[in-house]
Amino acid sequence: MLSPYGMEIVESCLDCKLRADHLFCDMPPATLQNFEGIKFSTAYPQGAVLFVEGQMPRGIFVICKGSVKLSINSPGGRTMIVKLAEPGEVLGLSATISGKPYEVTAETIDPCQINFVKRDDFLRFLKEDVDACFKVAEQLGEKYHNACKEVRSLGLSHSAAEKLASLLLEWSSKNGAAGKPEGRLTLRLTHEEIAQMIGTSRETVTRLFADLKKRQILQSKGSTLVIRNSGALRDIASHN
Amino acid sequence: MLSPYGMEIVESCLDCKLRADHLFCDMPPATLQNFEGIKFSTAYPQGAVLFVEGQMPRGIFVICKGSVKLSINSPGGRTMIVKLAEPGEVLGLSATISGKPYEVTAETIDPCQINFVKRDDFLRFLKEDVDACFKVAEQLGEKYHNACKEVRSLGLSHSAAEKLASLLLEWSSKNGAAGKPEGRLTLRLTHEEIAQMIGTSRETVTRLFADLKKRQILQSKGSTLVIRNSGALRDIASHN
DNA sequence: AGCCGCGTGTGACGCACATCACAAACATTA
DNA sequence: TAATGTTTGTGATGTGCGTCACACGCGGCT
Numbered sequence: 001m002l003s004p005y006g007m008e009i010v011e012s013c014l015d016c017k018l019r020a021d022h023l024f025c026d027m028p029p030a031t032l033q034n035f036e037g038i039k040f041s042t043a044y045p046q047g048a049v050l051f052v053e054g055q056m057p058r059g060i061f062v063i064c065k066g067s068v069k070l071s072i073n074s075p076g077g078r079t080m081i082v083k084l085a086e087p088g089e090v091l092g093l094s095a096t097i098s099g100k101p102y103e104v105t106a107e108t109i110d111p112c113q114i115n116f117v118k119r120d121d122f123l124r125f126l127k128e129d130v131d132a133c134f135k136v137a138e139q140l141g142e143k144y145h146n147a148c149k150e151v152r153s154l155g156l157s158h159s160a161a162e163k164l165a166s167l168l169l170e171w172s173s174k175n176g177a178a179g180k181p182e183g184r185l186t187l188r189l190t191h192e193e194i195a196q197m198i199g200t201s202r203e204t205v206t207r208l209f210a211d212l213k214k215r216q217i218l219q220s221k222g223s224t225l226v227i228r229n230s231g232a233l234r235d236i237a238s239h240n
Numbered sequence: 241m242l243s244p245y246g247m248e249i250v251e252s253c254l255d256c257k258l259r260a261d262h263l264f265c266d267m268p269p270a271t272l273q274n275f276e277g278i279k280f281s282t283a284y285p286q287g288a289v290l291f292v293e294g295q296m297p298r299g300i301f302v303i304c305k306g307s308v309k310l311s312i313n314s315p316g317g318r319t320m321i322v323k324l325a326e327p328g329e330v331l332g333l334s335a336t337i338s339g340k341p342y343e344v345t346a347e348t349i350d351p352c353q354i355n356f357v358k359r360d361d362f363l364r365f366l367k368e369d370v371d372a373c374f375k376v377a378e379q380l381g382e383k384y385h386n387a388c389k390e391v392r393s394l395g396l397s398h399s400a401a402e403k404l405a406s407l408l409l410e411w412s413s414k415n416g417a418a419g420k421p422e423g424r425l426t427l428r429l430t431h432e433e434i435a436q437m438i439g440t441s442r443e444t445v446t447r448l449f450a451d452l453k454k455r456q457i458l459q460s461k462g463s464t465l466v467i468r469n470s471g472a473l474r475d476i477a478s479h480n
Numbered sequence: 481a482g483c484c485g486c487g488t489g490t491g492a493c494g495c496a497c498a499t500c501a502c503a504a505a506c507a508t509t510a
Numbered sequence: 511t512a513a514t515g516t517t518t519g520t521g522a523t524g525t526g527c528g529t530c531a532c533a534c535g536c537g538g539c540t
Contacts, residue, residue, distance in 0.1 A: 072388070072391065072392050072395070072396065073396075074392075074396040074397070075478070078396050080391070080392075080395040080396055082388075082391060093381070094380075094381035094382075094384045094385060095381075097377055097378060097381045098378065098381045098382070098385070100385070103384070103385060103388040104388070126370075126374060126377070127370060127374065128370075129370075130366075130367060130368075130369075130370045130373055133370055133373040133374055133377060134366060134367065134373055136377050137337055137366070137373060137376050137377050137380060138337060138338065140334075140377060140380035140381055140383075140384060141333070141334035141335075141337045141338045141380055142334075142338070143380075143384050144334045144343070144380060144383050144384045144387060145334060145338070145340070145343060147384060147387030147388060147390075147391060148312070148322075148343040148344070148387060150387075150391050151312065151320070151322060151387060151390050151391060151394065152312050152314075152320075154391065154394040154395055154439075155312070155320040155394055155439045156312065156313075156314040156318050156320055157314070158496090158528095159496075159497095160496080160497075190516090190517060190518090191517075191518065192517080192518095199394075199395045200497075200498085201497075201498055201499075202517090202518085203497090203498080203499085203518095203519085203520085204496090204497060204498080206517095206518060206519060206520085207497095207519085207520080209518095209519095210519075210520085238315070398498095398526090399526075399527095400526080400527070430486090430487065430488090431487075431488070432487080440527075440528085441527070441528055441529075442487090442488090443488095443489085443490085443527085443528080443529080444526090444527060444528080446487095446488060446489060446490085447489085447490080447527095449488095449489095450489075450490085
C-alpha cells in the first residue's frame with residue numbers, strides 16, 4: 001500500500017520487518033498485540049509539525065519511517081535543534097507520562113510514517129504491562145543519555161570548530177553502522193540548521209566548512225561530503 | 241539513632257515521615273515493602289563520591305537526606321555542574337537500566353543518608369512490580385525534563401548575566417516553595433562552583449555579582465543574599 | 481602573633497565569534 | 511528566460527568574556 005506522499009506503508013507492527021532494529025518496537029508478541037489495539041498509524045508529509053514545545057501532551061508518537069527534527073525555541077525567536085530522531089524512537093514520552101507540557105517541538109524532515117497513541121490509552125497500556133513499562137523506562141533512559149551528551153557538548157567543548165567536527169564524526173559513524181561507506185555522508189540540513197544544532201551562527205558554519213576544505217580535511221561535491229582526513233577531524237573534535 | 245556524621249538516621253522507608261514529599265519514595269505499601277528488602281541504607285560525610293562518570297553501573301542511589309552535586313567533566317579538566325539533587329531523587333537510574341556507564345559524577349555536598357540498591361536486585365524488583373516500574377519512568381521523565389532545561393539555558397540564553405539571573409531566581413523560588421522567605425537565600429556554593437553551573441568563569445561570576453550589587457538589585461551580608469529588585473532580575477533573566 | 485590556604489575582587493589584553501551587509505550560486509516558479 | 515526566493519560565500523566591525531596576573535580579606539593552624 002502506498003501513502004499519499006509516495007512512501008510504502010507498514011500495516012501492522014506484528015509483521016514489521018524492521019522491528020528488531022527499532023528500539024522501542026522490539027517487545028514481546030503479547031505486549032505488541034495490545035499496542036496494536038490502541039495505535040493509530042498515520043503518514044505525514046515533509047515539514048509536518050507533530051507537536052509544539054509548551055503544548056499539553058495529547059499522546060506519544062512512535063516513528064516507523066522517516067526522521068523528525070526536535071527543537072527548542074526561545075521567545076526571542078532563537079532556535080536550537082536538539083536531535084534528529086529516527087525510526088524506533090518514541091516522541092512526547094516524558095510529557096505524556098508526567099502530564100506536563102511537551103519539552104520540544106517535533107517536525108518531520110521527510111515523509112514519515114508514525115504511530116500515535118492517545119495519552120489515556122497509553123497510560124492504561126503501561127499500567128497493565130510490566131514489559132511495556134520497562135521498555136518505556138529504557139527509552140526514557142536513552143533520551144536522558146542523549147540530553148546529557150548535548151549538555152556535555154554545549155557546556156564543555158569550547159570552540160565551534162570542535163562541535164562541528166564532533167557532529168560530522170557522529171554522522172559519519174552513524175553511516176558506518178548502517179552499512180554505508182563511513183567517511184562519506186550527504187548533508188540533509190542547511191548550514192543554518194547545522195548552526196542551530198551546534199549553537200553558533202550560520203556564517204560561522206560556512207566559514208568552518210571553507211576552512212576544513214582548504215586544509216584538505218573535507219571535500220564536497222554538491223551535498224555529498226567526503227572526510228579525507230578523519231584523524232585531523234578527530235583531533236579538532238577532542239581539542240581541550 | 242545518630243550516624244557518625246551527626247545526622248539523625250531514618251530506619252525504614254515505611255515510617256519515613258517525608259515520604260509523601262519524596263517523589264520516588266511515594267509508592268504503594270506493598271511495593272515499598274519489597275524495596276525495603278533490597279535496599280542498603282548508608283550515611284555519607286560531606287564530599288563523598290557516590291560514583292564517577294564513565295564507571296559501569298553498580299546500582300541506584302536514593303537520596304533520603306542531604307544534597308548531592310552532579311557534574312560532568314571533560315578530559316581537559318573542565319567541570320560543569322549539572323544539578324544539585326535533593327531528597328527523593330534517584331541517582332544512577334538510566335545507567336543502571338541500560339547497563340551503560342554512569343552519565344555524571346555524584347558527590348555529596350553535605351552529610352547525607354542514602355539508600356543503595358544493587359543493579360540485579362533493582363532490575364528484578366522492577367520486572368516484578370508495575371507500580372515500581374512506573375515510578376521509575378516518572379523519575380526518568382523528571383530527569384529528562386531537567387536536562388532539557390539545562391540545554392535550553394546553555395543553548396538559547398546568551399549572556400552569562402542572563403544565566404546567573406535565572407539561577408538566582410530559581411534558587412529563590414525553591415526557597416519560596418519550602419516555606420522560607422522568598423527573595424532571601426544563602427549561597428551554599430563558591431563563585432567557582434556557580435561559574436561551573438552556568439558555564440562561565442569564576443571571575444565573570446564575581447564581576448556580575450559586583451555589578452548587580454552596584455545596581456541595587458542584590459544585597460549581601462556574608463553568604464546571605466537578598467534580592468532587592470526581583471523585577472529587574474527577571475528582566476535580565478529573560479533578555480532575548 | 482605570624483603563616484598559609486582558600487575564596488574573592490579588579491585591571492589589562494586578546495580572541496573567537498555574533499552581527500551586519502552585501503554578492504554570488506542555485507532552485508523554483510511562472 | 512526572466513523573476514523570485516533560498517542557500518551559500520566573504521569582508522568589515524564590534525564585543526563578551528576567557529585568561530593571566532596580582533592584591534586583598536578571612537579563618538584555621540601552630
